[in-house]
Amino acid sequence: MSLPMMIFAAGKGTRMAPLTDAVPKPLIPVGGQTLLDRALALGRQAGVGRVALNIHHLGHQIRDHVAGRDIAVSDESDLLLETGGGLRKALPLLGPGPVVTMNPDVIWTGPNPIRALLDGWREDMDALLMLVPLDRTHGRQGGGDFSLGSTGRLIRKGDLVYGGAQIIRPDRLAEIPEPAFSLNRLWDLMIAEGRACGLIHPGAWCDVGRPDCIPLAEALLDA
Numbered sequence: 001m002s003l004p005m006m007i008f009a010a011g012k013g014t015r016m017a018p019l020t021d022a023v024p025k026p027l028i029p030v031g032g033q034t035l036l037d038r039a040l041a042l043g044r045q046a047g048v049g050r051v052a053l054n055i056h057h058l059g060h061q062i063r064d065h066v067a068g069r070d071i072a073v074s075d076e077s078d079l080l081l082e083t084g085g086g087l088r089k090a091l092p093l094l095g096p097g098p099v100v101t102m103n104p105d106v107i108w109t110g111p112n113p114i115r116a117l118l119d120g121w122r123e124d125m126d127a128l129l130m131l132v133p134l135d136r137t138h139g140r141q142g143g144g145d146f147s148l149g150s151t152g153r154l155i156r157k158g159d160l161v162y163g164g165a166q167i168i169r170p171d172r173l174a175e176i177p178e179p180a181f182s183l184n185r186l187w188d189l190m191i192a193e194g195r196a197c198g199l200i201h202p203g204a205w206c207d208v209g210r211p212d213c214i215p216l217a218e219a220l221l222d223a
Contacts, residue, residue, distance in 0.1 A: 001118050003167065005048040005100040006090055007039050008083055010056035010076045015209045016105075024058040026104045027065060030214055031221040036065065039104035046114035048100055052093040054086045084181040088173040101183075103164030107217040110203020113165045117199065126195035127168040127187060131160040138206040138220060139213035146198060154187070154196040163205050 013025030020028075026036035033041075036053075043051060052072040055062045057080075063073055072093035074086065081089055087101060098121070100114055113130045121128055134144045140161060147158025168186065176185055190196035206217040 001121065002047050002049045003098055003100050003118065003121075004050045004052070004094040005043045005102060005114070006087055006094060007036065007043075007051070007053040007102050007104055008086060009036060009062055009104060010054040010059070010080060010086055011105075012057045012080070013105075016211060019211055020057070022058075024055075024061055025209075026053075027061055028208075028214070030107060030208060031218045034065070035104045035208060036062065038107070039102050040071075042108070042112055042114050043100065043102065046112050046118060048114065048118075050094060052090045054081075054090060056080045079179065081180045083183040084173060084176060084185055085179050087168075087170055087183065088176075091170055091173075098167050098169050100167050101165070105208045106164045107206040107208055107220055108163070108165075108201070108203060109205075109220050109223070110201065113163065113201055116201070117165060117167050120199050121167050122197075124195070125167075125169075125197050126172075126190040126193070127154075127166060127197065129154065129187075129196070129198045130163045130165040130201050131198045132163045132201050132205040134159045134161055136204050137161050138204065138216045139209065140207050148198050148200075152197045152199075153194050154191050154198050156188075156191060160198065160200065161205070163201055 009026040013020030054074040056076040074090040144159040145162045146160045147155045
């Protein structure tokens with residue numbers, strides 16, 4: 001199965017300052033490769049279809065970085081739309097049906113998380129999130145996000161961290177009136193109906209949201 005992929009590349013990268021004063025966070029190198037190129041490589045290796053990304057902070061640098069590649073760009077220079085609003089604006093670039101979404105500011109070790117999501121997707125799901133046990137995360141500040149019921153359905157609160165990769169049906173984005181909003185709004189609708197599920201990633205994971213996380217991520221890659 002092949003699905004389109006949306007990469008969220010429009011954030012301001014506030015936690016990554018001062019590095020993001022001059023470079024957008026997706027273009028920060030980790031282990032000799034930008035975070036954005038690592039995310040794109042995971043999608044390509046998993047066999048995703050068309051790819052889109054959104055831009056805002058220093059977006060011209062990201063646009064120039066992907067120029068000449070078959071990657072559509074959704075420009076949010078005028079208004080940062082967050083993950084939900086950003087995905088909704090990019091839908092014409094992605095086409096109908098479920099979409100893979102990915103945050104580029106993380107490092108994964110172990111099996112390709114996108115391939116695992118594609119293999120685990122079922123038609124009775126509205127969302128399938130890749131989760132990491134809190135004790136296998138690096139650079140994480142705060143607790144977990146979710147737990148899983150006996151059938152793999154998502155439950156709010158627990159020791160599982162959303163890793164920043166998922167498959168989601170975008171149909172219900174139209175129900176949310178605000179232009180800028182988080183995909184958490186959509187997840188809550190799906191969780192209430194028992195149609196949001198999760199997979200547990202067997203490898204390690206690092207949040208690369210702050211400068212001090214970069215050496216942690218590079219150590220994981222070198223292990």
